[in-house]
Amino acid sequence: MSDKTSIVILAAGKGTRLKMEVPKPLAPLEDRTLVDFVIDAAKDLGDIYLVTGHQKELVEDHFQKNWSSLGAKFVNQKEQLGTGHAVRTYFEQNNSANTYEYTIIACADTPLITKEVLESLTREIKNGFDAVCASFVLKKPQGYGRIVRGEKGFKIVEQKDASIEEQSICEVNSGLYIFKTSYLKEHIFDLDTNNNSGEFYLTDTCKINKNVKALTFEDQDLFLGVNDLYQLAVAGIRLRKRNMMELLQKGVRVIDPSHTFISTTKIGVGSLLYPNVYIDSQSIIGKNVTIEPGCFIKNSTIEDGVHLKAYTYITDSIVRASAKVGPMSQLRPGSDIGEGSKLGNFVEVKKSVIAKNSSISHLSYVGDAEIGSNVNIGCGFITCNYDGANKHKTIIGDGAFIGSDCQMIAPIEIGESAYVGSGSTINQNVPSEAFAIARQRQVTKEGMAKKFIKKK
Numbered sequence: 001m002s003d004k005t006s007i008v009i010l011a012a013g014k015g016t017r018l019k020m021e022v023p024k025p026l027a028p029l030e031d032r033t034l035v036d037f038v039i040d041a042a043k044d045l046g047d048i049y050l051v052t053g054h055q056k057e058l059v060e061d062h063f064q065k066n067w068s069s070l071g072a073k074f075v076n077q078k079e080q081l082g083t084g085h086a087v088r089t090y091f092e093q094n095n096s097a098n099t100y101e102y103t104i105i106a107c108a109d110t111p112l113i114t115k116e117v118l119e120s121l122t123r124e125i126k127n128g129f130d131a132v133c134a135s136f137v138l139k140k141p142q143g144y145g146r147i148v149r150g151e152k153g154f155k156i157v158e159q160k161d162a163s164i165e166e167q168s169i170c171e172v173n174s175g176l177y178i179f180k181t182s183y184l185k186e187h188i189f190d191l192d193t194n195n196n197s198g199e200f201y202l203t204d205t206c207k208i209n210k211n212v213k214a215l216t217f218e219d220q221d222l223f224l225g226v227n228d229l230y231q232l233a234v235a236g237i238r239l240r241k242r243n244m245m246e247l248l249q250k251g252v253r254v255i256d257p258s259h260t261f262i263s264t265t266k267i268g269v270g271s272l273l274y275p276n277v278y279i280d281s282q283s284i285i286g287k288n289v290t291i292e293p294g295c296f297i298k299n300s301t302i303e304d305g306v307h308l309k310a311y312t313y314i315t316d317s318i319v320r321a322s323a324k325v326g327p328m329s330q331l332r333p334g335s336d337i338g339e340g341s342k343l344g345n346f347v348e349v350k351k352s353v354i355a356k357n358s359s360i361s362h363l364s365y366v367g368d369a370e371i372g373s374n375v376n377i378g379c380g381f382i383t384c385n386y387d388g389a390n391k392h393k394t395i396i397g398d399g400a401f402i403g404s405d406c407q408m409i410a411p412i413e414i415g416e417s418a419y420v421g422s423g424s425t426i427n428q429n430v431p432s433e434a435f436a437i438a439r440q441r442q443v444t445k446e447g448m449a450k451k452f453i454k455k456k
């Protein structure tokens, strides 16, 4: 038999107390779901099996969409008769279950577990145990299975079955275990439902006088179980705190860590984050980036030296080195802001590429555009990109100058180093180096104002 490990994630439960429409494994946490965190911690250590039951199609779909490279291995637990029954079902439905030397059992509702914890369990079992269970100590252990240690081995007594004396034990079962597969298989089919829940308890496979070990972890945060919306919120706080410590240690300056919401670890040294900044787990932030209050960044790359001014909203976009954006700009999906370029207040960009050192400093909408380098666009610029049915492109060449209050009726092309006069509505292409102006000539009539000024 090889040294192979399988990881069985129990994800068949409904999660009634969460009061959500989605099954518990898919409860949203940060920008992912509960079960994603468990899969992420486990994926490098062996083959993953997911025990699904309640709304299994949703859970399996999610797995296939997000973790297709891991291969889909599902176990269908039609009735949820307990954690022991879930594991028994895994053995019944998988002939390959026996080919693994070790079997890790994890729950879908403990999103704070880490690869390191799983590795410690694996190291420990290699010292010759048949099972190792991760335990921790709580001041208020209510609800958890208690670890009752014998001279050799230990057993786990569930809250509902515990005597007064057992209830006072503060060491509890995390629900995370590694077993020698042969031991687990031998005991999983012996379980019964003679307990106060009438369920098959996986925990009954740990026994006094057997060669089993409860490995105590100091950090109880690792095993937080999510059963209701309060615990879901706490899990988010703990995850971000863990992330925040990593960023601070690495040299990212955060003015107020408790009011800064960061899910990515990819932020470069020397960057500075003001309070109330949100950054999702898919975003990458370079070195020496300044992000002022209220910025929201999703699935985007912000390169070195960028300055994002307050309340800038960025999704699915890239801001290249040393660019300045905001305050109060919006970069909608597909925006690519070139190195050293500058977008000012109330500038909205969508699906547009802006090359190097260009400037759009005030009150503009840039959609479906390609704007060259060293372009200057004045205040109040609008690409009229949509005709009610289709989107059209605006192309502006390098070095062009567009005066304030211009509209570009797309499709339209402005050549390199062209000059468009202020207040123009441009609907014909402008060649390179040409000057274009498209507005009414001014009419001025002496003394005529009094005809128009109304008196109250």
Ligand code: UD1
Binding pocket: 010, 011, 012, 013, 014, 024, 051, 077, 079, 080, 081, 082, 083, 084, 085, 086, 107, 108, 109, 143, 144, 145, 146, 156, 158, 172, 173, 174, 175, 200, 201, 202, 203, 225
């Ligand atoms: C379990 C442990 C308890 C431990 C606690 C840690 C047992 C009997 N008890 O209790 O000792 O302290 O976890 O959080 O194992 N599930 C299935 N199929 C089932 C039943 C459950 O897939 O038939 C899944 C659930 O979806 C969940 C996980 O197993 O992800 C744990 O089940 P849950 O009912 O939450 O167990 P606890 O009562 O918390």
Ligand code: CA
Binding pocket: 109, 225, 226, 227
């Ligand atoms: Ca639980």
